[in-house]
Amino acid sequence: MPVFHTYAPEETQNLGRLLALRLRPGDIVALYGELGAGKTCLVQGICQQLGTGDPITSPTFTLVQEYRSEGWPIYHLDLYRMKRLEELYEIGYEEYLFGEGICLIEWADRMEPLLPEEVWRVHLRHGEAPRERIISISPPPDRSW
Secondary structure, three states, rough: OOEEEEEOHHHHHHHHHHOOOOOOOOHHHEEEEEOOOOOHHHHHHHHHHHOOOOOOOOOOOOOOOEEEOOEEEEEEOOOOOOOOHHHHOOOOOOHHHHOEEEEEEEHHHHHHHHHHOEEEEEEEOOOOOOOEEEEEEEEEOOOOO
8 A cells, every 4th residue: 555645635636647647547545544634635635637627626515516527427425414324324325335426535434334345545644844744545356555
């Protein structure tokens, strides 16, 4: 599992761009990390690389935002404010996870029991330097970095 260190939001976005080059329709990217660890910055880089053309913000109050890339939809879920796992059933989470697009999930630990094994797992944490982020990326079992 590769581990990266970034020292500015732009560097975290650049790592997201690199990850996006490895993604294909149907992929799920589960993002784990505390508040301010860089999950949304990474998502911004992924979406920029995939050509959404939309400003990417955290969909904290709606649970999911849908973007159109140059080839397929991107579903951006932010589960920070989710109180019950049942909320995912109410929004039809299966359509996002198992659809034709790419699904990016912030606070993925809140839906861990519903995630399939074939998921990109990205763990972000604060480093020792003021803006340092330590990011580890685990590809699905059948893929490599």
